[in-house]
Amino acid sequence: SPQVAVSPGDAELAEPEQMGTPFMQTSSIHTARSFDGASSAGMIMPILAERRELKAMDDESPLSVPSDYGWGTYWKENGFWYLFAAICIVAVVIPVVMVLRGAPRSDVTRVIELCSIPIVSVLFTWAHIWFALQMCFYPVEFIGPWNFRNSGYGIGWQGIVPRKAAYMAEKACDLMVGRLIKMEEVIDQFTFDDFFATLGQVLAECQANVNERLATKYFPTVWAVLPRHVKDELLRKAMETTQASFEPIRQELRQNVLSILNVKEMAVQRMLAEPTLLIHMFQQVGRKEFQFIMRCGAQMGLVLGFFQMGLYQVTKDCSWCTWVSLPLSGLIIGNFTNWLAIKMIFSPVFPHYLCGGRVNVQGVFLKRQKQVAKELAALITNTTVNAERMIAYLVASPGYDKALEIFHKHTGEAMDEIAGYAKKVMPSIVGQEWETMKEDVVEYLMDEMPKHSTVFTRYVDQAIDIETLMATRLAALPPDEFEGMLHPVFQEDEWLLILLGGVLGIIVGLFQAAVLGK
DSSP states (O other), rough: OOOOOOHHHHHHSOOOOHHHHHHHHOOHHHHHHHHHTTTTTHHHHHHHHHHHHHHHHHHHHTOOOOOOHHHHHHHHHHHHHHHHHHHHHHHHHHHHHHHHTTOOHHHHHHHHHHHHHHHHHHHHHHHHHHHHHHHHHHSSSSEEEEEESSSEEEEEOOOOHHTHHHHHHHHHHHHIIIOOOOHHHHHOOOHHHHHHHHHHHHHHHHHHHHHHHHHHHHHHHHHSSSSSSHEEEHHHHHHHHHHHHHHHHHHHHHHHHHHOOHHHHHHHHHHHHHHHHHHHHHHTTHHHHHHHHHHHHHHHHHHHHHHHHHHHHHHTTOOHHHHHHHHHHHHHHHHHHHHHHHHHHOOOOEEEEEETTTESSSSSSHHHHOOOOOOOHHHHHTTTTSSSHHHHHHHHHHHHHHHHHHHHHHHHHHHHHHHHHHHHOOOOOOOTTHHHHHHHHHHHHHHHHGGHHHHHHHHHHHHOOHHHHHHHHHHTHHHHHHHHHHHHHHTHHHHHHHHHHHHHHHHHHHHHHHHHHH
């Protein structure tokens, strides 16, 4: 097998075992037969070209989010807080200047009272929206004296996400893993050429170790004196039969994959076993929206705070009006800002373009659908739906027996084919213990393959590339279906968060009235 000239760029794409491996160099007959006369270069270069093409497509994909964070974005996210800081400084400087100029104490006090109202309004609005968001996720376990039938409701509180983890995981996984991704098409991602080009050396090493253990157990004397070229020929034949069984195994797995591996159930169990995983997922994909609504809430708090300040100034001569106007305006501010913040995340569902298409009025979460899809797919595949998790779940599931049955069946058929060849090469090798040897082959292979689990799982993740598939299909969903994946989870308890804002508004208003009333 000739050495392959690989460019530095291709070297990053190629696995080490693809670049002229010892197995390829010692099995040129096997390579020629299996790949219809293709040389190693002819086998490797199309794979590298395909990976370069996929990498280029990924770089140009609409899912790729450009790094456009500049001064415009910075001021958009932080400009209000600079304005608020300036207002706070002015609110301190004005009374100081009045004191230095000898202004009456009552006038200074009145100015401090008026300046404090919008400042308190901003801080209160930002704080109660932050608190409402925290209540969506925490506490993970119910805290309180009475948990009604372990429902998460009662005298106390449990975060909305962990309380509804079962419903949320079922709904999200049903869409992302059940409807958008079919396991049959995942199996189709495994191709003959790529499989053996990537794992050929590892499989040959496993098979060589199995041959050594098998021969040492059943015919140690003959194996000790057997010429190296005969051992290599047996290994070559074993690898040929392995490749011949690839497609039958793949087809049978494809037909039975739903009974062997229930990926949706695996994902749901994973999320239920670790509720913090769901919390992290929502916090990560919704971080920009949460920052936006807290910032927007603070801005609304400033506007309403000035209104509240004017109302206080108008009613200054009414002794009881302060005890009504401030708590009442706090109730309105708390309810309105929480309601508007929640609505702005998901509404409107569909885009509404104004000013000739330059302005898009749409829920802030749905505006970022493509970016959220990419982030969500990365989180799901990194933590839940990947080769390592699937193997661990399969081994502990009833489907494992079915998978072993398929493996036994095709391994036995391959061994029977080798038996006919081995009888011609060395008649003494194959005897009455053949059936027992077939069982040992399966057992030895199952012992060998876990030693290379990192290589196998890395290949599986690269081959099926669930992350790209999931991200592409989530991004292509109609906005109403994308919204329906997450929003319904919060809808039942939105009134609680809105009510919380109103209650906190009344409490802060009463506190202000008590202080300002003096």
